[in-house]
Amino acid sequence: MNTNQADDALLALAQSFREALRQSVYVMRRLDSEEQLSSAQLGVLKMALDGGARVGGIARNLGVKVPSATEQIIKLERAGLVKREADPDDSRAVRVAATAAGRAAVENADRRRNEFIAGILGTLSQAERDAVEAALPVFDKINHSVQN
Amino acid sequence: MNTNQADDALLALAQSFREALRQSVYVMRRLDSEEQLSSAQLGVLKMALDGGARVGGIARNLGVKVPSATEQIIKLERAGLVKREADPDDSRAVRVAATAAGRAAVENADRRRNEFIAGILGTLSQAERDAVEAALPVFDKINHSVQN
DNA sequence: CCTTGATATTTAGGCAGCCTAACTGTTAGG
DNA sequence: CCTAACAGTTAGGCTGCCTAAATATCAAGG
Numbered sequence: 001m002n003t004n005q006a007d008d009a010l011l012a013l014a015q016s017f018r019e020a021l022r023q024s025v026y027v028m029r030r031l032d033s034e035e036q037l038s039s040a041q042l043g044v045l046k047m048a049l050d051g052g053a054r055v056g057g058i059a060r061n062l063g064v065k066v067p068s069a070t071e072q073i074i075k076l077e078r079a080g081l082v083k084r085e086a087d088p089d090d091s092r093a094v095r096v097a098a099t100a101a102g103r104a105a106v107e108n109a110d111r112r113r114n115e116f117i118a119g120i121l122g123t124l125s126q127a128e129r130d131a132v133e134a135a136l137p138v139f140d141k142i143n144h145s146v147q148n
Numbered sequence: 149m150n151t152n153q154a155d156d157a158l159l160a161l162a163q164s165f166r167e168a169l170r171q172s173v174y175v176m177r178r179l180d181s182e183e184q185l186s187s188a189q190l191g192v193l194k195m196a197l198d199g200g201a202r203v204g205g206i207a208r209n210l211g212v213k214v215p216s217a218t219e220q221i222i223k224l225e226r227a228g229l230v231k232r233e234a235d236p237d238d239s240r241a242v243r244v245a246a247t248a249a250g251r252a253a254v255e256n257a258d259r260r261r262n263e264f265i266a267g268i269l270g271t272l273s274q275a276e277r278d279a280v281e282a283a284l285p286v287f288d289k290i291n292h293s294v295q296n
Numbered sequence: 297c298c299t300t301g302a303t304a305t306t307t308a309g310g311c312a313g314c315c316t317a318a319c320t321g322t323t324a325g326g
Numbered sequence: 327c328c329t330a331a332c333a334g335t336t337a338g339g340c341t342g343c344c345t346a347a348a349t350a351t352c353a354a355g356g
Contacts, residue, residue, distance in 0.1 A: 082251030
């Protein structure tokens, strides 16, 4: 019976959590709709900032399959934001590197998105912001456990 | 200068928040991939539970345009989970109502999804769960401000 | 060497969900 | 009445994801 109560509380929390997830998708869509660079592209581009990202690594890191990563990389390449070059050590592999324009695009997109979110966070009370801040690492943890 | 510091803190929080948003999309995808009913369809179906939902209202509630709602309604209708009937008061409008099968499908899908999430939440410490619980209403508030 | 299985990426084809524009039918105000 | 506003559907198009199959390279054994 104690167990059932605990389970019920957990299920209720899960329900609220799901509602927040649904809202997050909405917020992400909104964020994307105001920008030139989609979040899928921004994710790939960020990974190419250091210069030596491989397609498989990018895909794994973003939680998508390799062809989906390739697709975004091709778009970014056409936009002149990354370049693809053969890996000197393994000719099967491809190194994806951001161009100068790519680097600038990331900074710009990141700044604009952060400002949008910061604008919303700025309307909250300090206590509310603290609550968000405290929960973020937990969300991180949850995500990792979902990834398996 | 004090203002700048505050802004910097806000921007840093915004950055972390965006990371959590990105992860949420991932979790949602994962949740969807394990079920028959997509979350888009589940959202529509839930709104049809009371019996008298209109297409425009459903769309507004889900944050999508009317044709997107129609699309999901048609799929649900084909699956026998909702029925569409003329609104007696306004022949332009359509009333979308869940069938018995639809009601059962919602309960099933909701339970399974909640259990999946509860399974993850169950691995957290009480303090972590508390942090999540405290942040959820704030996320709710943030969403509403995004909707404008 | 040479073959063979594993690995890295791309290509092809397909699906879901969202959007805008255009069309149909209904309502309500002047 | 007639016309503007409104409710919904249809048509067409886009993005982002997926699986399966093709291509190329690598690494290990015989």
